Amino acid sequence: MTQNHVTGMENAAVSVLKRAVELDHSGRLPESLVCYQEGIQLLIDVLKAVKDDSKRGHYREKTQGYMARAEQIKALVSQMKEDGKYHEQNKILEDATGHSYEVLFKPYISSSLTEVWVEDPYIRHTHQLYNFVRFCEMLLKAPCKVKRIHLLTSQDEQDSSQQTRALAELKESLSAHGMDLDVQYSSTIHDREIRFDNGWIIKIGRGLDYFKRPKGRFSIGYCDYDLRQCHETTVDIFHTQHTKTL
Structure with missing residues (x-):
């Protein structure tokens, strides 16, 4: 050497x-x-x-x-x-980088993680749907065996067909990787919360949509979320011995 x-x-x-x-x-x-x-x-x-x-x-x-x-x-x-x-609060500053889903969620993912609940009213528009795809990809690559993801979101009032098609396509794609996606809609959902069945609860003020729009499709940060600028938001992390069940 x-x-x-x-x-x-x-x-x-x-x-x-x-x-x-x-x-x-x-x-x-x-x-x-x-x-x-x-x-x-x-x-x-x-x-x-x-x-x-x-x-x-x-x-x-x-x-x-x-x-x-x-x-x-x-x-x-x-x-x-x-x-x-247990309660921890972190701040993501305006225009900060280095806060991809891999970085944000890594400390709370363990080999015992098998089920995830995502409550976020804004998994509707194209960029928000892409964010959710990235989140699912992060779980697929993580050192755990997630078998089911539950998504509770609101329907896009202007074009619900695009949202429905996109989530159906994602469900089929995840199924090929041995992961089930359960999608439910609510017209009253407001809070944003991600819950892991190993007890961790992550509440992001802006939900999964805390990244700024890149300047163009060929700009740095378009593909790599670690290089993409963020909106300012607060992340609260809790832990409970009683995990959410259906």
Whole structure:
């Protein structure tokens, strides 16, 4: 392994762990735990590659410290979940980037996740339907086995046929991947909520529609949501031992 490659690994570990500490200090514990775990693994890889004994000792000490903090966070989050007191609030700032669905939901997706409920009145227009498709794709790629997604939304009063066709096409497509989509409509729905059957509840002020329209089809951010600018919104995360059932 070349020195440049080792240096790159070291820089990556430092960057991820710096982000872990920032999230930790701001109280965003599940997100910080994910970063700590990723950073620790990077440090372990660095330890395997570094030959200098002094550096190995330094990284071994750092790894042990970060592992201890990760275990503390894991225990703290677990206790808060057990007590039903977990609540975290994050802000997505105006024009911010780096907030794709993969980034936003990753800390709350576990291997035990099998069912998802989405309540969002605005899965109607073309760009909102595409957002929901992206959300479903994120779940398909995630390290879990989601078998069913429930969508509760409102009907498009101007062109409900397009909305119905689009969701029927998505249902058929998801079925080919072993995932069932259950769609229900409500004329009184207002709140926006995404609920996982592993106990996590994510409430986004703007629902799934917090991305700004890209400047054009060939503009950066059109395909990659991490590079797309966002509207300002608030994300509230809760945990309950009693998950929603049909």
